[in-house]
Amino acid sequence: MRKLLSKKLILAALTERYELSVGDVELIKFDGEYHWAGRVGACFADTLAVTGNLSTWPLERWLEDFNFKSEKLLADKGASLKAYIDSIDWNVEYE
Structure with a gap:
């Protein structure tokens, strides 16, 4: 039986795969x-x-989506995701 997916x-x-810190990545639900x-x-x-619920995709698909978006972001940056995020x-x- 497949483990029930949760945001956690x-x-x-x-965070383990990309060596991110708490708060670097979150998932929010808005209008489904x-x-x-x-x-x-x-x-x-x-x-x-994804539209729907967390279990619409298996965990590996969540990781693939995140990886795709990360690679697109970093295409011309020459840095790891963690290094890029920390450089900002x-x-x-406010004035």
Whole structure:
């Protein structure tokens, strides 16, 4: 029997594979769609992951989608995902 997917399981697999920190990647649900969020999701051109529920895809498909979007983001950056995310100044200054 396949293990029931949860956001926690998906995010744990991603943080381990990409050596990300807590908060670097999140999944949010909005109007029935799951979107990549967090610092990584903020950099993706397309944050939509899947419509429906988490079990629409097996874990490997979640990882493939994230990898595809990561490779697209990093195509001309010459850095790992973690290095790229850490190089951004995330402090927002308001006047």
